[in-house]
Amino acid sequence: MNLFASAIDWILDPANYVGLNAIPLRLGQHLVFTLVTLVIASVIAIPLGYLIGHTGRGRSLAVMTSGGLRAIPTLGLLTLVALWVGIGVVAPYVALTVLAIPPILAGAYTGFEAIDRRTVDAARAVGMSELQIVRKVEVPLGLPLLIGGLRSATLQVIATATLAAYVADLGLGRYLFSGLKNRDYAEMLGGSILVILLALVLEGIFALIQRFAVPRGVSGRPGPAATPARTPRPRNRSERTAVVR
Amino acid sequence: MTWVLANLGLIWARTLDHVVLSLPPILLCFVIAVPLGWLARRYRVSRGIILTGAGLLYAVPSLPLFFVLPAVIGTGLRSPLNVIIALTLYGVALMVRVVSDGLDSVDADVRQSASAVGYSAWSRFWQVELPLSGPVLLAGLRVVAVSTVSLVTVGAVIGVQSLGSLFTDGFQRGIQAEIIAGLVATVGLALIFDGALVLAGRVLMPWTRKVLPAKPAVLLEGSAA
Numbered sequence: 001m002n003l004f005a006s007a008i009d010w011i012l013d014p015a016n017y018v019g020l021n022a023i024p025l026r027l028g029q030h031l032v033f034t035l036v037t038l039v040i041a042s043v044i045a046i047p048l049g050y051l052i053g054h055t056g057r058g059r060s061l062a063v064m065t066s067g068g069l070r071a072i073p074t075l076g077l078l079t080l081v082a083l084w085v086g087i088g089v090v091a092p093y094v095a096l097t098v099l100a101i102p103p104i105l106a107g108a109y110t111g112f113e114a115i116d117r118r119t120v121d122a123a124r125a126v127g128m129s130e131l132q133i134v135r136k137v138e139v140p141l142g143l144p145l146l147i148g149g150l151r152s153a154t155l156q157v158i159a160t161a162t163l164a165a166y167v168a169d170l171g172l173g174r175y176l177f178s179g180l181k182n183r184d185y186a187e188m189l190g191g192s193i194l195v196i197l198l199a200l201v202l203e204g205i206f207a208l209i210q211r212f213a214v215p216r217g218v219s220g221r222p223g224p225a226a227t228p229a230r231t232p233r234p235r236n237r238s239e240r241t242a243v244v245r
Numbered sequence: 246m247t248w249v250l251a252n253l254g255l256i257w258a259r260t261l262d263h264v265v266l267s268l269p270p271i272l273l274c275f276v277i278a279v280p281l282g283w284l285a286r287r288y289r290v291s292r293g294i295i296l297t298g299a300g301l302l303y304a305v306p307s308l309p310l311f312f313v314l315p316a317v318i319g320t321g322l323r324s325p326l327n328v329i330i331a332l333t334l335y336g337v338a339l340m341v342r343v344v345s346d347g348l349d350s351v352d353a354d355v356r357q358s359a360s361a362v363g364y365s366a367w368s369r370f371w372q373v374e375l376p377l378s379g380p381v382l383l384a385g386l387r388v389v390a391v392s393t394v395s396l397v398t399v400g401a402v403i404g405v406q407s408l409g410s411l412f413t414d415g416f417q418r419g420i421q422a423e424i425i426a427g428l429v430a431t432v433g434l435a436l437i438f439d440g441a442l443v444l445a446g447r448v449l450m451p452w453t454r455k456v457l458p459a460k461p462a463v464l465l466e467g468s469a470a
Contacts, residue, residue, distance in 0.1 A: 003316040071391050071435040073398040075409055076428040079416035083424065159306030166402055167416065176312060180403065189316055192309030203304040 007189035021174070023194065030171035030198065033164075034157045037093060041100035041153060046146070049108020053142065054134055062109060066102030074099060074160045082167035092164035099160060100153040107149015111142025143213045151206035158199050172198070248422035256411070260430055263407040266397045269329050271390050271438070274336025275382075281337065282344020283370065295341060303338035307331060307399050328400040328407075335396070336389045343385030347378030380453055383446040387439050394435040398427070408434070 010016065016023050052058050077098065082091035115138060123137045165173025175191025178184075249256070285295040314320065314327045351374050359373040375382075398409025408431045415423030447454055 007316075067391075068432075070388075071395055071432045072428065073395040073409065073412070073431050075398045075401065076412045076424055076431065079412045080421070080424045080428065082416060083419060083421055155304050155306075159308070162306055162308050163399060163402070166413075173308070176308060177402075185316075185322070188312045192312040195309040196305050196313070199304050199306055200301060203301065207300075 003185065003189060006186040007193055010186040010190035011194065026172050026174060027194070027198070030158070030161055030173075030195075033089075033092070033096075033161050033171055034154065037096045037100055037157050037161075038104075038150065038154060040093075040097045041104055042150070044097075045101045045104035046108050049105045049146075050112065050134065050139070052105075053109035053112025054130075054138060059109065062105055066106050069099065069102045075163060075166070078160070078164060078167055087167060089168050089170055092161065092168050092170060096157050096160050096164065100157050103149045103153040103156065104146075105149070107146040107152075108142070111145035111149075112138050114145055115141045140215045141218065143215070144210055147206065147210045147213050151203070151210065154202055154206065155199060158195070158202060162195050246422065248420055249426050252423070252426075256408075256426055256430060259406065259408045259410055259427075260434065262410075263394070263397055263431070263434060266325055266328050266400065266405070266407055267332070267390075267394045267434075267438070270332035270336050270393050271386070273333045274340050274389060275386060277333070277337050278340030278344050279375070281341045283348065285341055285345040286348045292345070296345070299338040299341045302334055307335070307396050308402070310334070311400065311403050323404040325400070325405050327403075328397060328405050332393050332396055336393060339389055339392075340382075340385055343382060344378070347381030347385070348374055350381055351377045376450065379446070379450045383442060383450075387442050390438040390442055391435045394431060394438055398431060 011023070049062075052062050074095065078091060078095045081095045085091050085094070119141070120133060120137060123133045128136065161171050162173035162176065164170055165177050172191055172195050175187050175194070179186075179188030179191060281295055285292045310331045311327050312322070314331055315322050315324070318326075318330070320326045320330075355373065355377065356369070359369045364373060397407045398412060400407055401409030401413045408427050411423050411427030411430070415421065415427065
């Protein structure tokens, strides 16, 4: 496994920690890019998802759009937008925001839908206004599924941000492409290992957040680890898992 | 449009490349995921290990995986095998959970009845549990098929030819029509695969075809979701 040894050497090489191509700088770019994309996508998708989840309107449209968007290859969208707006960071931002919206949207409205209707009716019966129901009942109870949606959006953005280096001088993906160009396998492999580590660390953080997002006093909620005892609509449940994961 | 008409041969050739790269992962992942999913459901220890492993595997981005695989299995960097193996791994990661969920969705009463009328554990799995979890498996496989077809295009940046080559080539030469043609062809191919799976599901699971005469509209909406 001297290939991996040379990749580790590349990661630890002090020469890769200075200048405009330094590993911390590339890592920072990757993270900032991911964070900004997620924030933009959330600002659009969460209110829309809550509206769909609370009113129940526009659901089939949302399901169709997010299903259709999943079929669109990221690389195609990325290169097309890059041709339109030119090489630079704008194309990745546009393309990735479009890709991050469906999982967040799905997380927001499935979070509301997974709530027992009787709970919502009970809240209405004790005199809560619609806004109070959303704020005090639906948002907290739907949080685990929303975070599940954010989790898969994050993974997708981290992955596609790597690909975005194909059209922009951005993030850890640069090492993959410059290594490919210079036939430097240590650089490619080192860069790949860094991206994979980043993705796994974020996945772990989200797994923890998701665990703590369950409101106190609520148990056995149908989250990603759905309880086997609850099998009301197995078909839908698996589809939901597939979308949210 | 003129570009498309002048290059129909190229688009067709890349479509065939694409099918060759995307079909094996979809079929292989199903074959591998069924025993793993069964194992994940059967024992508590194996469940934790398999489902955690699948979750982590699914979190690994595709492009870096294409670069890491050659170092692990010794293939060439530009070998199509990397793409096929990587996408099979993703398919397995997703399907293992689906299989275990699907087996879970089989009614415990049905399982016990099957044992009571004399099915062995082996034949009960193949003749009762697996067919009854069919609709869940089909839903999962449709997700795998669509995302596999889409992910194959990523291989183009390391030089594995597919419809994704139309994106890289169109980008480098500044031909918008080529990229759009690639997008349309990829989404079209995904829809064809999806349709084929739905059709296969109807043939293999005739009982799911029975539409209740009372509310056909609602059921149609459900199957579209």
